[in-house]
Amino acid sequence: MSTGLLIQYVVIGLVVLASALYAFRKLAPLLTNRWLAAASIQFNQPNHAAWLRALGRRMQPKQATGSCSDGCSTCGACGPKPPAAAKSDTIPLEFRPYKR
Template sequence: MSLLLQHVVIGLVVLISVLAVFRKLAPQVSNRWLAAASISFSRSERAGWLRALGQRLQPKQATGDCSDGCSTCGACGTKPPAAAKTEAMPLEFRPRAK
């Protein structure tokens, strides 16, 4: 019994790790998948706890909240000025001193 429990716990840890890496490396795809799951769970014929889960899964970009900084609607104000670009410095290769 304990071996089965160990395998289940390790499987859950690996699954959570893979999902975290996927969200970090492919944020647009994962946000689309979360939005699709959120829409599916938030239907009126679903149970209350499932609708609450759907609301919780909804990506920040889909909420329309001005604090997420998506800047798609232009209502968040002006963007901060971009950092000043510095000129590239050429590399100098010098022979080793003997």
């Protein structure tokens, strides 16, 4: 196996891994936030090296601030809007029993 082919495989593997992580992050955000928080706590121990503690602080997931831009959906204001009220010129359906 040549060096160029090995580099190509490594680059393609990294791209596939990055896209899989991105998709997993988009599809399961609560699970990935829990995993990031657990890893951040493990890395940010006082007996670890400074670079490892800095990595732990950087990996820490963002907390919900309660503003409308963080997407936490705790207040329900960011969710879908309720349907508009029915117009007055519409007639509601009436279901009657079938007569033979």
